[in-house]
Amino acid sequence: MKYKLRRQLTEKFIELILFLAAASSVLITFFIVYTLVTEAFPFFKEVGLKDFIFETEWTPLFENPKYGIAALVSGTLLTTTIALFVALPFGIITSVFLSEYATDKVREIFKPLLELLAAVPTVVYGYFAMTLITPWLQKIFPDLSGFNALSAGLVMGIMIVPYVSSLSEDAMRAVPQQLREGSLALGASKFQTSFRVVIPSAFSGIASAFVLAISRALGETMVVAIAAGLEPKFGFNPLGPTETLTAYIVQVSQGDLPQGSMGYRTIYVCGIVLLLFTLTFNIIGQTIRHRMEKQVK
Amino acid sequence: MFDQTNAKLLQQIKFLKAQDVVFWFVGLFVLAGAFIILFALIYDMGQTGIPRINQEFFLNFPSRFAGRAGILAAWVGSLCVVLVTALLAIPLGVATGVYLEEYAPKGWFSRMIELNILNLAGVPSIIYGIMALSLFVYEFGLKQSILTAGMTLGLLILPIIIVTTREAIRTIPNHIREASYALGATKWQTVRSHIVPYSFGGIMTGVVIALSRAIGETAPLLTVGAVAFIAFLPTPPVMAVAPYVSAQWLMDPYTVMPIQMFNWISRPQEEFHVNAAAAGIVLLSMTLVLNALAIFIRYRFRKKYKW
Numbered sequence: 001m002k003y004k005l006r007r008q009l010t011e012k013f014i015e016l017i018l019f020l021a022a023a024s025s026v027l028i029t030f031f032i033v034y035t036l037v038t039e040a041f042p043f044f045k046e047v048g049l050k051d052f053i054f055e056t057e058w059t060p061l062f063e064n065p066k067y068g069i070a071a072l073v074s075g076t077l078l079t080t081t082i083a084l085f086v087a088l089p090f091g092i093i094t095s096v097f098l099s100e101y102a103t104d105k106v107r108e109i110f111k112p113l114l115e116l117l118a119a120v121p122t123v124v125y126g127y128f129a130m131t132l133i134t135p136w137l138q139k140i141f142p143d144l145s146g147f148n149a150l151s152a153g154l155v156m157g158i159m160i161v162p163y164v165s166s167l168s169e170d171a172m173r174a175v176p177q178q179l180r181e182g183s184l185a186l187g188a189s190k191f192q193t194s195f196r197v198v199i200p201s202a203f204s205g206i207a208s209a210f211v212l213a214i215s216r217a218l219g220e221t222m223v224v225a226i227a228a229g230l231e232p233k234f235g236f237n238p239l240g241p242t243e244t245l246t247a248y249i250v251q252v253s254q255g256d257l258p259q260g261s262m263g264y265r266t267i268y269v270c271g272i273v274l275l276l277f278t279l280t281f282n283i284i285g286q287t288i289r290h291r292m293e294k295q296v297k
Numbered sequence: 298m299f300d301q302t303n304a305k306l307l308q309q310i311k312f313l314k315a316q317d318v319v320f321w322f323v324g325l326f327v328l329a330g331a332f333i334i335l336f337a338l339i340y341d342m343g344q345t346g347i348p349r350i351n352q353e354f355f356l357n358f359p360s361r362f363a364g365r366a367g368i369l370a371a372w373v374g375s376l377c378v379v380l381v382t383a384l385l386a387i388p389l390g391v392a393t394g395v396y397l398e399e400y401a402p403k404g405w406f407s408r409m410i411e412l413n414i415l416n417l418a419g420v421p422s423i424i425y426g427i428m429a430l431s432l433f434v435y436e437f438g439l440k441q442s443i444l445t446a447g448m449t450l451g452l453l454i455l456p457i458i459i460v461t462t463r464e465a466i467r468t469i470p471n472h473i474r475e476a477s478y479a480l481g482a483t484k485w486q487t488v489r490s491h492i493v494p495y496s497f498g499g500i501m502t503g504v505v506i507a508l509s510r511a512i513g514e515t516a517p518l519l520t521v522g523a524v525a526f527i528a529f530l531p532t533p534p535v536m537a538v539a540p541y542v543s544a545q546w547l548m549d550p551y552t553v554m555p556i557q558m559f560n561w562i563s564r565p566q567e568e569f570h571v572n573a574a575a576a577g578i579v580l581l582s583m584t585l586v587l588n589a590l591a592i593f594i595r596y597r598f599r600k601k602y603k604w
Contacts, residue, residue, distance in 0.1 A: 007483060010485065011483050011484060011485050014485045015396075015400055015484075015485075017392065018392050018393075018395055018396035018400055019396055019400070021388075021389050021392035021393045021396060022392070022393045022396040022397060022401065022410055023410070024389060024393075025393060025410060025413055025414055025417060025455065025456075025459070026409075026410060026413055028417060028452055028455070029413050029416070029417060031428055031432055032420065032424060032425075032428045035427070035428045035431040035432055036424075036427070036428070038431075039427075039431050090327055090330075090331075093323060093324055093327045094324065094327055094328055094331070096320075096324065097320075097321075097323075097324025097325070097327070097328065098324075098328075101320070101321050101324055102324070110328050112592050113331075113332060113335075114328070114331060115588070116335065116585065116588060117331055117334075117335060119506070119509060119510075119513075119584055119585065119588045120335070120338070120513075120581065120584065121512070121513025121514070121515070121555055121580055121581070121584055122513065122514075122515065122516075123513070123515045123555040123558050123559050123562075123577075123580075124338070124342070124513075124558075124577050124580065124581055126559075126562065127342065127558070127562055127573060127574070127577055128338050128341075128342075130562065131341070131345075131570065131574075132337070132338070132341050158331075158334055161331065189313035189314065189316065189317050190317045190320075191313065191316045191317050191320050192313065194320075212419065215419055216419075218421070219420075219421025219422070219423065219424075220421075221421070221422065221423045221515075221516035222515050222516055222555075222559065225516075226559070226562055226563070246421065246423050246516065249423050249426075249427060249516075249520060250423065250516055250519050250520065253426075253427070253430065253519060253520040253522070254519060259431075259435050267427055267520070268427060268431070271423070271424055271427045274421060274423070274424065275420065275421075275424055278419060278420065278421055279416065279419070279420075281419075282415070282416055282419035283416070285419075286412070286415055286416075
């Protein structure tokens with residue numbers, strides 16, 4: 001009897017510990033939101049929301065500071081767009097190849113190797129963009145400046161190809177084999193089957209892969225901080241230097257910022273804007289994915 | 298008339314067959330391109346950096362003179378920080394994964410935790426950095442210490458460990474659990490002696506990949522104030538005099554490999570870029586070795602258990 005009681009107590013105790021561990025993940029989210037909001041809140045007491053959105057200059061550490069977030073947002077969107085121009089076509093091609101064309105053996109070899117691309121530290125990619133891609137691009141575009149959005153965006157694109165391809169490959173492989181067989185039986189070629197049957201059926205999975213890749217590109221920091229220059233500029237010129245929300249945070253927090261100063265507040269403001277962007281894309285991506293999983297069942 | 302359509306059809310079939318072959322090559326070409334890029338990256342960095350790698354490079358502190366600078370503080374710092382990260386993230390992550398898969402009642406609460414973890418996995422690393430700056434550095438008063446850095450990275454990789462733990466556990470078929478219960482085992486006994494051992498390979502794969510990510514992570518540590526110019530090592534954890542062990546190293550300032558590399562890249566002088574390339578090679582080797590280890594573990598365990 002005593003033994004049974006002790007056993008039950010241990011069970012309950014362990015369940016409680018595991019529950020607390022799981023609940024702590026909620027605590028992390030709470031702390032993220034809490035610190036961002038409380039540290040950024042005083043900023044909006046000093047800067048009007050209208051100036052914040054419609055001003056196009058971002059010079060918070062100058063004598064006569066201007067707080068136009070649009071300058072940083074445009075830089076972020078610019079590098080992300082360039083990255084997507086690389087990651088989307090390449091991601092789709094590799095995923096179609098791996099899921100529809102490659103034999104099991106080829107896939108076994110290439111998949112882990114592709115994942116290695118995602119394992120390279122971002123600071124190394126930054127070095128790559130600055131010392132290898134930029135000089136190479138300068139041969140094609142002579143008026144490309146030493147720090148530019150183009151090479152940072154291209155390298156970021158290479159970086160996120162594995163994310164796009166592995167998620168979309170999963171989606172394509174989840175397409176029932178009968179659909180393929182039906183299409184092939186009607187005389188369609190493999191190419192036609194892949195692009196007109198498999199891709200449309202896996203569409204939501206592929207779409208969610210893209211959306212999650214966008215969110216990753218938005219949050220990428222080191223490549224842009226190293227290779228894109230650190231000049232906040234409103235505009236979409238890929239050949240010139242630019243600055244993203246993430247690069248700004250890194251740039252400013254490298255210096256010594258006293259807690260509570262206006263410079264310190266601005267990194268949390270940028271953090272909130274960045275989080276809103278990535279969160280939106282994440283939620284869209286997950287919703288699409290969730291719907292797909294339901295559909296497949 | 299019939300011949301004409303037949304010829305047309307034959308032509309179309311020919312075209313479709315050619316298209317298939319072309320796409321096969323395009324796919325192979327793109328994949329090969331990815332490795333050419335990876336290879337070009339390693340080759341270029343190796344060419345610049347490898348001549349710089351020698352014994353002194355590993356045993357010297359950073360210096361104003363590029364030729365005398367080394368990565369001693371950086372690699373020791375990286376090891377210390379990753380140790381703290383692992384001690385925080387592995388127990389917490391595995392416990393969460395086990396709870397969600399084996400214990401959590403299916404309902405709004407577990408759905409909420411699940412959604413929450415998915416969203417945490419999508420939060421950019423720099424956000425963890427500024428959260429830690431406000432919370433750990435200022436609010437908890439931990440300053441720019443190894444503990445701060447380790448905890449920041451621990452929170453960052455937690456979602457990866459949770460997700461891989463859950464995936465590993467999910468592959469264990471239900472009859473294993475039922476067999477265990479049928480013999481009178483409790484839930485915890487089942488988890489401890491069946492679920493965790495059988496999913497160990499999958500969990501370890503996730504852990505190793507997560508730790509390799511932590512080693513390469515730069516942005517959050519820049520925001521919590523890692524300093525690149527550290528000319529001393531953390532306090533050793535073991536001493537010759539009483540009380541023999543010390544946790545002082547947790548509170549010491551630090552630098553890590555990626556920060557050291559970033560610092561060298563940011564300098565205008567070419568000689569420091571050589572150092573950056575050398576540090577990059579060392580850093581890249583660390584992460585690639587860890588990833589190879591992960592692939593190896595996955596391969597070994599997949600062979601061991603076949604349900």
